[in-house]
Amino acid sequence: MPEQLRIVAEQVSQGERQKETVRTLLSWFGQHRRGLHVVNNVRSALDELHIKTEPDFELAFFDGPVDFISISDQNQKQVAGLTSSRVNKGESGRTNGEGKPSADPVMRVDILEAANRKNLCTVTRDTPLEEATTLMSTRHFSQLPVLQGPRDMKVEMVSWKSIGEQMAWGRECKFVRDCTEHAEIIPWNTPLITAVSKIVEHQAVLVRGYDNTITGLLTTTDLALEFRKLSEPFLFLGEIENHVRRIILGRFSTEDLAAAKNPSDIYRDVGSVSDLTMGEYIRLLENPDNWKKLACKLDRKTFIERLEAVRRIRNDVMHFHPDPVEQEDIDLLQEIARFFRGF
Secondary structure (H helix, E strand, C coil), X not given: CCHHHHHHHHHHHCCCCEEXXXXXXXXXXXXXXXXXXXXXXXXXXXXXXXXXXXXXCCCCCCCCEEEEEECCHHHHHHHHHHHHHHHHCCCCCCECCXXXXXXXCCCEHHHCHHHCCCCXXXXXXXXXXXXXXXXXXXXXXXXXXXXXXXXXXXXXXXXXXXXXXXXXXXXXXXXXXXXXXXXXXXXXXXXXXXXXXXXXXXXXXXXXXXXXXXXXXXXXXXXXXXXXXXXXXXXXXXXXXXXXXXXXXXXXXXXXXXXXXXXXXXXXXXXXXXXXXXXXXXXXXXXXXXXXXXXXXXXXXXXXXXXXXXXXXXXXXXXCCCCCCCHHHHHHHHHHHHHHHCC
């Protein structure tokens, strides 16, 4: 039980409302991503201290704030029921064997930074159009949300397209209200894959948060950047594994390859390089006699350490955690891929 969480729980019990980011909460447990076991451990600790987070730390934006609030003994069963209801509605993930929520298997729009703007730039219907266009020009925006308040149910959009259409018809546009258009709004827990078609169709959509406020605006540019972020580690890992296979191919006998197989995996046959895992590549090359067959002047220990770092990142990525790969890990993969290109 992290001491920081105990302190928070004590402050909450005294009527104070504490706020921290999900990243900070996980750091108290010595973690940096929301894996299945991590989520269960954090949730068990919260239950033990009779507190919870709003929004739920499992679903909230990684660098977004969550509030710690008290939960009384008599209400715990009710909250557990509400949580299960959210799971059934697809707002959270599956449950583990104990009926507690486990890591959400669905990637949702709330994971995107653009869906969690602290100071979303907006205008009202009565904003002079010159002011709106100046904001759009100086900030390189194609559109702005039009709303009277953060929880406004009637939200519109003003864009270069909507302005141009009205002017093309010769209509006078002095205020934003003279050239607004429909705003497509999606809830914060919309599956990302579902939101893609809406973003492509409308070029931009607004995100309504768990507290009914407009929390972000997603564009096709945000979509492209996010898919690059998601695909980058997979592409680098694929390239590195192909390079490792290439330098091993033709240098080892079938017996050498079979000897590198995980000894506990008795039901799998190894007949070629492609049958080995990254861990087995490392086991193969750790052998000094095998290393000599590469006929290279590289230091074996250092080379193996770098491959071991790749294996660690690969295992993390292939478990499909909901949080992004750390930039330092991306940099390491890029560095090693660049090295192999000159091998």
